Amino acid sequence: MPRVLSDTDVADFRERLCEAAERLFAERGPDAVTMRQLAAELGVSPMTPYRYFEDKDDILAAVRTNGFNRFAEALETARESAAGARAIGTAVGEAYITFALEHPHSYKLMFDFNQPHVEQYPDLVAAGQRAQKTMTGYIEDAFAEGLMSGDPMQIGLMNWAAIHGAVILELSGMLPPGGARMIYRGLDDALIRGLRPQD
Amino acid sequence: MPRVLSDTDVADFRERLCEAAERLFAERGPDAVTMRQLAAELGVSPMTPYRYFEDKDDILAAVRTNGFNRFAEALETARESAAGARAIGTAVGEAYITFALEHPHSYKLMFDFNQPHVEQYPDLVAAGQRAQKTMTGYIEDAFAEGLMSGDPMQIGLMNWAAIHGAVILELSGMLPPGGARMIYRGLDDALIRGLRPQD
DNA sequence: CTGTGTAAATTTACGTGGTAAATTTATTAC
DNA sequence: GTAATAAATTTACCACGTAAATTTACACAG
Numbered sequence: 529m530p531r532v533l534s535d536t537d538v539a540d541f542r543e544r545l546c547e548a549a550e551r552l553f554a555e556r557g558p559d560a561v562t563m564r565q566l567a568a569e570l571g572v573s574p575m576t577p578y579r580y581f582e583d584k585d586d587i588l589a590a591v592r593t594n595g596f597n598r599f600a601e602a603l604e605t606a607r608e609s610a611a612g613a614r615a616i617g618t619a620v621g622e623a624y625i626t627f628a629l630e631h632p633h634s635y636k637l638m639f640d641f642n643q644p645h646v647e648q649y650p651d652l653v654a655a656g657q658r659a660q661k662t663m664t665g666y667i668e669d670a671f672a673e674g675l676m677s678g679d680p681m682q683i684g685l686m687n688w689a690a691i692h693g694a695v696i697l698e699l700s701g702m703l704p705p706g707g708a709r710m711i712y713r714g715l716d717d718a719l720i721r722g723l724r725p726q727d
Numbered sequence: 728m729p730r731v732l733s734d735t736d737v738a739d740f741r742e743r744l745c746e747a748a749e750r751l752f753a754e755r756g757p758d759a760v761t762m763r764q765l766a767a768e769l770g771v772s773p774m775t776p777y778r779y780f781e782d783k784d785d786i787l788a789a790v791r792t793n794g795f796n797r798f799a800e801a802l803e804t805a806r807e808s809a810a811g812a813r814a815i816g817t818a819v820g821e822a823y824i825t826f827a828l829e830h831p832h833s834y835k836l837m838f839d840f841n842q843p844h845v846e847q848y849p850d851l852v853a854a855g856q857r858a859q860k861t862m863t864g865y866i867e868d869a870f871a872e873g874l875m876s877g878d879p880m881q882i883g884l885m886n887w888a889a890i891h892g893a894v895i896l897e898l899s900g901m902l903p904p905g906g907a908r909m910i911y912r913g914l915d916d917a918l919i920r921g922l923r924p925q926d
Numbered sequence: 927c928t929g930t931g932t933a934a935a936t937t938t939a940c941g942t943g944g945t946a947a948a949t950t951t952a953t954t955a956c
Numbered sequence: 957g958t959a960a961t962a963a964a965t966t967t968a969c970c971a972c973g974t975a976a977a978t979t980t981a982c983a984c985a986g
Binding site: 942943952 | 957958959960961962963964965966967968969970971972973974975976977978979980981982983984985986
């Protein structure tokens with residue numbers, strides 16, 4: 529009987545390969561990274577990764593999944609670190625932009641809307657939904673405190689659109705460095721004012 | 728002495744190839760389109776396009792440049808068709824969303840922030856700046872009428888980020904059809920209120 | 927300890943894509 | 957008509973993703 533890979537063996541290899549892929553994808557973009565390079569990075573032969581991943585797309589999906597999960601963690605941490613709807617809103621927004629600008633490559637990969645057949649990677653979909661839920665969920669706190677009026681879902685999406693739009697403008701080079709944060713702060717202020725109940 | 732291609736010959740070929748590329752890119756995404764297919768589409772041999780374009784990236788850059796220019800034209804037309812800052816704002820915003828939803832593939836290509844080495848295509852950069860200028864310029868009209876207070880440039884970018892974010896939410900399938908327009912109208916209303924001078 | 931079966935890993939091989947280099951075609955000035 | 961030469965085509969090469977064939981090395985039986 530031959531040696532059989534334990535679950536942790538598999539998990540270890542997958543993790544090491546994801547780390548390498550993340551680094552190389554960030555340096556050169558996913559298309560410019562070859563399976564042969566990835567294998568060489570781990571000191572194995574070119575076909576070995578195929579024991580652990582379906583194909584290259586599967587590796588990309590795993591990297592994006594990790595990105596979404598780390599992103600969601602950063603947002604959740606920010607949300608827990610603050611008290612009061614307004615402070616939470618600020619903290620989450622700042623954490624969002626910080627993550628996006630500190631990990632631009634991950635962020636770009638995660639939100640690359642040209643990535644095809646996302647739906648066939650359930651883990652990726654789940655991680656994306658986790659991030660989305662964290663992003664919109666805290667808005668409900670603001671309603672609980674009577675800070676805003678309207679449809680919470682719609683306002684959550686408005687807020688999300690505003691942050692994402694600001695970040696993407698910066699990442700596609702249409703804003704000076706740091707511009708996204710400035711733009712978002714302006715949007716946030718104006719929205720808070722514009723959405724006050726009494727108007 | 729041999730036949731020499733006139734400027735219009737070259738321009739014609741480039742234009743026909745861009746048309747084909749745009750169509751095929753939209754159908755299958757740029758990575759899935761090969762140089763050989765593009766050449767076949769024009770009825771020429773695989774290497775002929777290389778007389779007219781540097782390489783495949785150059786073709787993609789040309790397609791994106793065309794997209795930005797048509798986009799800018801659509802916005803400029805909308806701007807000219809309306810009178811009064813508020814009406815212009817509405818017209819441009821609606822035209823923006825209409826363009827993005829009617830040409831989702833162009834829009835995705837144009838704003839695909841994973842596209843590398845943009846800076847080495849001056850025409851592409853110029854077309855992007857033209858779109859940006861149109862997008863932010865009309866905000867100045869609103870200031871001229873005393874509709875808003877603050878930094879026009881910043882507010883123009885805020886508005887752009889809001890529209891872009893809403894569009895992208897819809898294009899990545901996170902909104903029902905028509906959702907972008909709804910989200911943007913909500914954002915626009917709230918911003919107009921939140922940015923009123925007297926506050 | 928040794929032989930054996932088998933999962934894992936490697937090596938080999940194939941089809942496709944971008945594009946460089948070599949070759950052919952076609953046009954025009956003489 | 958013929959020579960010169962830009963344009964177009966053909967041929968060829970290398971890199972890539974990955975399928976298939978082959979080799980390796982470990983767990984167990986005896």
